[in-house]
Amino acid sequence: MRTNNDNLVEIVNLGKIYKNGSEELHILRGVDLKIARGSSILISGESGSGKSTLLNLIGGLDRPSYGSVKVGDFMVDHGSEEEMTAYRNQQVGFIFQFHYLMKDFSALENTMLPAFMGGEAKEKALKRAAELLERVELGDREDFYPSQLSGGERQRVAVARALINEPDIVLADEPTGNLDEKHSEIVAELLFDLSKFFETTLVVVSHDLSLAKRADRHLRLNEGVLKG
Amino acid sequence: MNYLSRANFLGFRLLFHSRASKKTRSHIIGAILGIGASLIPLIVVIQVSGGMIEGISRRFLEIGSYHVQLRSFTELEEEELNYAAETLKNHPRVKHVFPVIFGEGLLYSEAGKTGVSIRSLPADIYEEDEGLRRYLDIEEGAFRLDEANQAMLSRELADRLGVSIGDRVRLLTARPVPGRAPILRPSIFNVQGIFSTGYYELDSLSMYIPVDTGRVLFHESGGVVLGVKVERPFENIETLAAELRDSLPPFWQIYSWFNLERPMLESFYTTRNLLVFVMFLIVAVAAVNISSSMIMLVIEKEPEIAMLKSMGTSPRLIVLSFLHTGLFIGLAATIMGLALGLLAAVNINELIGALETAINMVYALVSRIIAPTAGGAEELSIFDQSYYLEEIPIRIRFVEIFYTALSSLSLSALAAYIPARKAGRIRPYEILRKH
Numbered sequence: 001m002r003t004n005n006d007n008l009v010e011i012v013n014l015g016k017i018y019k020n021g022s023e024e025l026h027i028l029r030g031v032d033l034k035i036a037r038g039s040s041i042l043i044s045g046e047s048g049s050g051k052s053t054l055l056n057l058i059g060g061l062d063r064p065s066y067g068s069v070k071v072g073d074f075m076v077d078h079g080s081e082e083e084m085t086a087y088r089n090q091q092v093g094f095i096f097q098f099h100y101l102m103k104d105f106s107a108l109e110n111t112m113l114p115a116f117m118g119g120e121a122k123e124k125a126l127k128r129a130a131e132l133l134e135r136v137e138l139g140d141r142e143d144f145y146p147s148q149l150s151g152g153e154r155q156r157v158a159v160a161r162a163l164i165n166e167p168d169i170v171l172a173d174e175p176t177g178n179l180d181e182k183h184s185e186i187v188a189e190l191l192f193d194l195s196k197f198f199e200t201t202l203v204v205v206s207h208d209l210s211l212a213k214r215a216d217r218h219l220r221l222n223e224g225v226l227k228g
Numbered sequence: 229m230n231y232l233s234r235a236n237f238l239g240f241r242l243l244f245h246s247r248a249s250k251k252t253r254s255h256i257i258g259a260i261l262g263i264g265a266s267l268i269p270l271i272v273v274i275q276v277s278g279g280m281i282e283g284i285s286r287r288f289l290e291i292g293s294y295h296v297q298l299r300s301f302t303e304l305e306e307e308e309l310n311y312a313a314e315t316l317k318n319h320p321r322v323k324h325v326f327p328v329i330f331g332e333g334l335l336y337s338e339a340g341k342t343g344v345s346i347r348s349l350p351a352d353i354y355e356e357d358e359g360l361r362r363y364l365d366i367e368e369g370a371f372r373l374d375e376a377n378q379a380m381l382s383r384e385l386a387d388r389l390g391v392s393i394g395d396r397v398r399l400l401t402a403r404p405v406p407g408r409a410p411i412l413r414p415s416i417f418n419v420q421g422i423f424s425t426g427y428y429e430l431d432s433l434s435m436y437i438p439v440d441t442g443r444v445l446f447h448e449s450g451g452v453v454l455g456v457k458v459e460r461p462f463e464n465i466e467t468l469a470a471e472l473r474d475s476l477p478p479f480w481q482i483y484s485w486f487n488l489e490r491p492m493l494e495s496f497y498t499t500r501n502l503l504v505f506v507m508f509l510i511v512a513v514a515a516v517n518i519s520s521s522m523i524m525l526v527i528e529k530e531p532e533i534a535m536l537k538s539m540g541t542s543p544r545l546i547v548l549s550f551l552h553t554g555l556f557i558g559l560a561a562t563i564m565g566l567a568l569g570l571l572a573a574v575n576i577n578e579l580i581g582a583l584e585t586a587i588n589m590v591y592a593l594v595s596r597i598i599a600p601t602a603g604g605a606e607e608l609s610i611f612d613q614s615y616y617l618e619e620i621p622i623r624i625r626f627v628e629i630f631y632t633a634l635s636s637l638s639l640s641a642l643a644a645y646i647p648a649r650k651a652g653r654i655r656p657y658e659i660l661r662k663h
C-alpha cells in the first residue's frame with residue numbers, strides 16, 4: 001500500500017485528555033510528528049509524560065481527544081472497530097511495556113498468533129513463526145512457555161511476534177525496560193536489525209537513552225509536546 | 229472453517245492449558261459437576277417415565293382395552309358375532325379375535341366379600357393370544373376356563389377374600405328387569421388360578437370367568453364385545469380401526485386402544501412433561517454456574533484478551549472462543565451427566581430396592597429405640613405399587629438422550645454467552661496499562 005509520500009506516519013495536532021472524575025488530565029497537547037517510512041525513532045520522556053499514550057494512539061488502541069493520526073492511507077482516529085482490528089493485525093506490531101506474552105501459549109504459538117488470528121493457516125503460521133524464532137536465536141526454546149523463559153528471552157519472542165505479519169510499523173514500549181545491560185543490548189540489537197531487515201518503520205518509547213545511538217531520530221516528550 | 233478452528237484453538241487453550249488460578253479452576257470444575265449432577269435426575273425421569281408409560285400402556289393394550297374393541301348396542305345373535313369375527317380375521321393385520329363379556333358382581337368367600345369386575349373370556353385365549361400370555365402372570369394354578377364354574381382371580385382379589393387354588397367363591401350378579409327391582413342371582417365358582425399383571429388398576433378386583441357363563445349371567449346387560457389383537461398395534465391404529473369398521477355391518481361401533489386409553493395416556497404424559505420441565509429447570513439453574521465461573525475466567529484472562537485484541541483479533545472471534553470454552557465445559561458436564569444418569573436409570577429397580585431396604589432398616593432401628601415394646605415396624609415402600617408398576621421396564625431411548633444432550637449443550641453455550649460478550653468488549657488499552 002505504498003504511496004508517493006515518504007512519510008508513513010503523519011500526526012497533526014494530536015491531543016489526549018483523560019477525565020479522572022471531575023479532574024481533567026491534559027496529557028498530549030498538540031503533538032505534530034512525521035515518521036519516514038522504514039526509519040527508526042526513539043521517543044523518551046519522564047514517567048507519566050504520555051509516551052505510552054502516544055504509542056497507543058498510533059497503534060489504534062485508543063482514540064485521540066483531538067487531532068489526527070494517519071498511518072499509510074489509514075486514518076487511525078477515524079477507523080471503525082473492524083477497520084481498527086484489521087489495521088492492528090496487518091499494519092502494526094506491538095511490543096508492550098508490561099504484558100509481553102500470552103502465558104497459556106508456548107513461545108512458538110505466541111509468535112504465530114498474529115498471523116493465525118489474521119486468517120493464515122495454522123501450519124503455515126507455525127512454520128513462519130519457527131523461522132522468526134530462529135532469527136531471534138530462540139530456535140531451541142519453541143515449546144517453552146513464558147514462565148519458563150527469562151525476561152530477555154520473552155522480549156525476543158515479543159520482537160518475533162511483532163514482526164510476523166511483516167507490519168508497516170512496529171511500536172515498542174520500553175522493550176528493554178526490565179532487562180540488565182547485557183540483555184538490553186541483545187534485545188535492542190535484534191529489534192533494530194530485524195526492523196531494518198523487514199523494512200519496517202520502528203517507533204521505540206524508552207527511558208533508556210542508550211537506544212538513541214541505534215535510532216535514526218531521537219525526540220523527547222515534554223509537557224505534552226514533542227521536541228527534537 | 230478457519231474461523232471456527234481459530235475460535236476452537238483459543239477457547240480450548242484458555243480453558244485447558246490455562247494456568248488459571250486454583251480458585252477459577254475449581255469454580256469451573258464445580259460448574260461441570262453441578263450441571264453433570266443436575267442432568268442425572270433429568271435423564272432418570274425421562275428414561276424411567278418413558279419405561280413406565282410404555283410398560284403400563286403395553287399391559288393395558290394386551291389385557292385391558294385390547295388393541296381394538298368392537299361393540300354392538302343391539303342384541304346380537306351368535307351368527308352375527310361369528311360372522312364379524314370371521315370378517316375381521318380376513319384383514320392381514322388382524323391376529324386374533326375373541327368375544328369378551330363384561331359384568332359386575334359381588335364376590336363372597338368365607339372370609340369376606342367384595343365387588344368385582346368380571347371379564348368373561350374364551351377358554352383358549354391364554355394359548356392363542358401371545359400378548360396376553362406375556363403380561364398376565366399366573367402366580368398360582370393355571371389359566372383354566374373350560375368348565376362353566378371355573379374362575380380366575382387376581383392376586384389382589386384372592387388376598388382380599390383369603391382364597392387360594394381349589395377354593396370356592398360365591399358370585400352374586402344382578403339381572404335388570406324393566407320397571408322392577410333387579411333380580412339377584414347367585415352362582416358358585418371354583419378358583420383355578422391366581423394372576424397378576426404387575427399393574428394395580430388392571431389387577432384390582434378383576435375376575436375372569438368362561439365366556440359362556442358370562443353370556444348367561446350378563447346377557448341382558450348387553451356387554452358383548454369383540455376384542456381384537458393386531459400386528460404392530462402402535463402403528464396407524466386409527467386407520468386400521470377405520471378399515472375394520474368399514475368391513476362390518478353398520479351396527480358395530482369400533483374403538484382403538486388409543487381411543488380407549490387416551491385420557492390415561494394423556495394424564496401420564498402431562499405428569500411426565502411437568503416432571504421433565506422441572507428437572508430441566510434444575511439443569512438451567514446449574515448452567516448459571518457456567519456463567520459465573522466463566523466470568524471469573526474472563527476477568528483472570530483480561531491481559532490475554534487485551535493482547536489478543538491488540539494484535540488484531542476481532543471481538544467476534546473472542547466471543548466465539550469463549551463460547552467454545554463454554555461448550556467444552558458443557559460437553560464435559562453432559563458426558564458425565566449422561567453416563568451417570570443412564571447408569572442410574574438402567575439400575576433404577578435395584579436403586580429403589582436398595583433405597584427401600586436402607587430406609588426400612590433405619591426405620592426399624594428408630595422404631596425399636598423409640599417404642600421398643602411395639603410390634604414389628606411396617607414395611608415402607610417408596611413406589612407404592614398401587615400406583616406404579618412392580619418393576620419398571622427400562623429401554624434406553626436414544627432420541628431422548630440426544631435431545632437431552634443437545635439441550636444441555638445449548639444451555640451451556642447460552643450461559644457462556646454473557647461472559648463471552650464481556651470478553652469481546654474488553655478494551656485492550658485500559659488493561660495493558662496495568663501491571
Ligand SMILES: Nc1ncnc2c1ncn2[C@@H]1O[C@H](COP(=O)(O)OP(=O)(O)OP(=O)(O)O)[C@@H](O)[C@H]1O
Nearest residue numbers: 018019020025027046047048049050051052053054
Ligand atoms: N485511562 C487513563 N485514565 C486516566 N489517566 C490516564 C489514563 N491513561 C494514562 N493516564 C495518565 O496519563 C499520564 C501518561 O501516561 P502514560 O502511560 O502515557 O505515561 P508514560 O510516559 O508511558 O509513563 P511511563 O514511562 O511510566 O510508562 C499518566 O499520568 C497516567 O496516569
Ligand SMILES: [Mg+2]
Nearest residue numbers: 051052097173
Ligand atoms: Mg509507558
